[in-house]
Amino acid sequence: MTGVQFEISITEHCNLNCAYCTHFAPCVTEPEFLPVGSFRKDMKRFSEITGGRIDYLKIMGGEPLLHPEVTEFLIAGREYFPQDAVDLYTNGILLKDMPDTFWDVCRRKDIRLVIARYPGADHGQIERLCAANGVALRWASEPVKVMIRYKFDLTGQQDGAYQHRICNQCGTNLQFRDGKLYPCCRPANIKHFNRYFGTKLKVADADGLDIHAPGVTLDAVKEFIYKQIPFCRYCRNDAAESVPWKPSERNIEEWT
Numbered sequence: 001m002t003g004v005q006f007e008i009s010i011t012e013h014c015n016l017n018c019a020y021c022t023h024f025a026p027c028v029t030e031p032e033f034l035p036v037g038s039f040r041k042d043m044k045r046f047s048e049i050t051g052g053r054i055d056y057l058k059i060m061g062g063e064p065l066l067h068p069e070v071t072e073f074l075i076a077g078r079e080y081f082p083q084d085a086v087d088l089y090t091n092g093i094l095l096k097d098m099p100d101t102f103w104d105v106c107r108r109k110d111i112r113l114v115i116a117r118y119p120g121a122d123h124g125q126i127e128r129l130c131a132a133n134g135v136a137l138r139w140a141s142e143p144v145k146v147m148i149r150y151k152f153d154l155t156g157q158q159d160g161a162y163q164h165r166i167c168n169q170c171g172t173n174l175q176f177r178d179g180k181l182y183p184c185c186r187p188a189n190i191k192h193f194n195r196y197f198g199t200k201l202k203v204a205d206a207d208g209l210d211i212h213a214p215g216v217t218l219d220a221v222k223e224f225i226y227k228q229i230p231f232c233r234y235c236r237n238d239a240a241e242s243v244p245w246k247p248s249e250r251n252i253e254e255w256t
């Protein structure tokens with residue numbers, strides 16, 4: 001185990017619309033796709049930093065199966081991390097429509113499908129498709145009936161040290177965005193929330209680690225991902241609560 005597992009969103013939008021979505025996919029009203037070239041550039045550099053060894057890479061979204069070049073990301077992920085787990089996180093709704101080339105790449109490149117059982121997918125059909133195509137499947141959850149509602153303090157007046165100390169996201173949900181690595185998904189994805197609601201939660205340079213900067217080492221990455229960042233002052237981890245799953249009404253109260 002290297003202690004480094006990370007996520008990257010290849011689409012920002014989603015074909016489900018879950019309230020409380022931590023990636024703010026309901027706030028993304030137009031399709032947004034990550035270019036394959038950008039992914040390759042970041043994965044190449046991160047592979048150099050890690051010596052090509054990680055715990056696992058999670059390719060996700062939004063809904064990653066909406067990306068017309070999804071297989072190119074799977075191929076590139078496996079190319080840069082040949083020995084470790086490369087997982088595709090999806091809600092599974094579109095699996096029934098995926099072409100043979102998708103299944104072929106998943107099988108040949110040893111890509112595992114990880115699926116949270118949200119409403120809207122036929123889970124029996126997904127199991128049959130994976131078995132028929134020889135592709136590994138892991139259910140990430142029981143049928144989703146509850147979500148965690150993580151809240152923001154829009155004023156940024158929280159005690160960041162305290163919020164960081166009680167945080168269960170830090171270091172376990174590393175996110176890549178635009179060549180930077182973030183210790184959690186919130187600063188990496190907040191631009192969608194800000195754009196939709198007209199809020200101004202600020203992402204500081206120090207919230208992310210520029211992996212393309214000279215001299216970044218694996219030790220520096222490991223140290224950074226567990227550090228408090230300026231963005232922690234927006235979090236209300238003390239007020240997080242379990243709530244029933246429901247479709248988003250794109251209401252700011254779902255996140256505050």
Ligand code: SF4
Pocket residue numbers: 014015016017018021022023024025026061062063091118
């Ligand atoms: S399926 Fe996942 S990415 Fe899509 S809206 Fe629900 S929580 Fe967000």
Ligand code: SF4
Pocket residue numbers: 163164167168169170171183184185186187228229231232233235237
């Ligand atoms: S911003 Fe800080 S406190 Fe908030 S989820 Fe990320 S690491 Fe945790």
